Amino acid sequence: MDHPVVSMENIYxxxxxxxxxxxxxxxxxxxxFMGIVxxxxxxxxxxxxxxxxxxKPDNGEIRLFGQPIGKFKDWSKIGFVSQKANTFNKGFPAxxxxxxxxxxxxxxxxxxxxxxxxxxxxxETIDQVGxxxxxxxxxxxxxxxxxxxxxxxxxxxxxxxxxxxDEPTVGVDQENVQKFYNLLHQxxxxxxxxxxxxxxxxxxxxxxxxxxVGLNKEIYFQGTPDEYNALTNDxxxxxxxxxxxxxxxxxx
Numbered sequence: 573m574d575h576p577v578v579s580m581e582n583i584y585x586x587x588x589x590x591x592x593x594x595x596x597x598x599x600x601x602x603x604x605f606m607g608i609v610x611x612x613x614x615x616x617x618x619x620x621x622x623x624x625x626x627x628k629p630d631n632g633e634i635r636l637f638g639q640p641i642g643k644f645k646d647w648s649k650i651g652f653v654s655q656k657a658n659t660f661n662k663g664f665p666a667x668x669x670x671x672x673x674x675x676x677x678x679x680x681x682x683x684x685x686x687x688x689x690x691x692x693x694x695x696e697t698i699d700q701v702g703x704x705x706x707x708x709x710x711x712x713x714x715x716x717x718x719x720x721x722x723x724x725x726x727x728x729x730x731x732x733x734x735x736x737x738d739e740p741t742v743g744v745d746q747e748n749v750q751k752f753y754n755l756l757h758q759x760x761x762x763x764x765x766x767x768x769x770x771x772x773x774x775x776x777x778x779x780x781x782x783x784x785v786g787l788n789k790e791i792y793f794q795g796t797p798d799e800y801n802a803l804t805n806d807x808x809x810x811x812x813x814x815x816x817x818x819x820x821x822x823x824x
């Protein structure tokens with residue numbers, strides 16, 4: 573049986589008795605490109621922390637690759653990319669190769685020797701995200717879009733089956749945003765990596781994602797991009813908690 577990569581059943585979570593997630597039910601099929609959209613404060617980042625095991629739900633069950641999260645051990649199956657491009661310390665003295673190498677730590681351990689095969693894997697992954705020419709450049713000298721490709725490589729180097737990205741295009745210029753989504757599309761289609769992306773860029777999600785979840789403490793929508801595009805202004809206003817009007821976006 574091919575279990576969902578992530579399954580959440582009746583998830584409830586509160587900070588100091590203030591509900592952040594209430595009766596959340598959804599799953600991510602293997603091979604999906606799932607986008608989570610919704611307002612700030614709607615629980616999107618909390619949901620990611622629950623999936624990563626950084627928080628425990630007050631109620632409900634989370635399963636990863638068919639296993640209850642409390643019994644799940646193979647965390648190298650999950651890669652994570654956070655909002656780095658606009659906060660990264662440009663003075664950090666590390667090359668692209670060194671940053672991506674950090675992603676192998678979970679697999680080989682902190683005190684294991686770095687072999688020629690490990691080096692080959694790092695260089696192949698850097699090349700996979702289109703940064704091969706920058707392998708020995710200092711990461712602080714790169715643009716925000718280039719840095720995000722490096723952070724994706726760091727997450728990919730351990731061969732994850734699920735890649736989670738939390739608003740990764742913050743601080744990235746528009747030209748590189750399009751290249752970034754093209755890279756994600758390639759990772760999903762060519763390399764069969766399941767993707768979960770938190771974003772405010774709903775226009776991009778309706779082009780690239782296979783499914784969209786609308787979250788504002790509760791799930792207000794779950795379906796295909798076409799179904800999301802068909803939502804009325806009233807439905808979108810319920811999701812975002814304020815009046816919303818649909819705008820037309822053009823993408824090349």
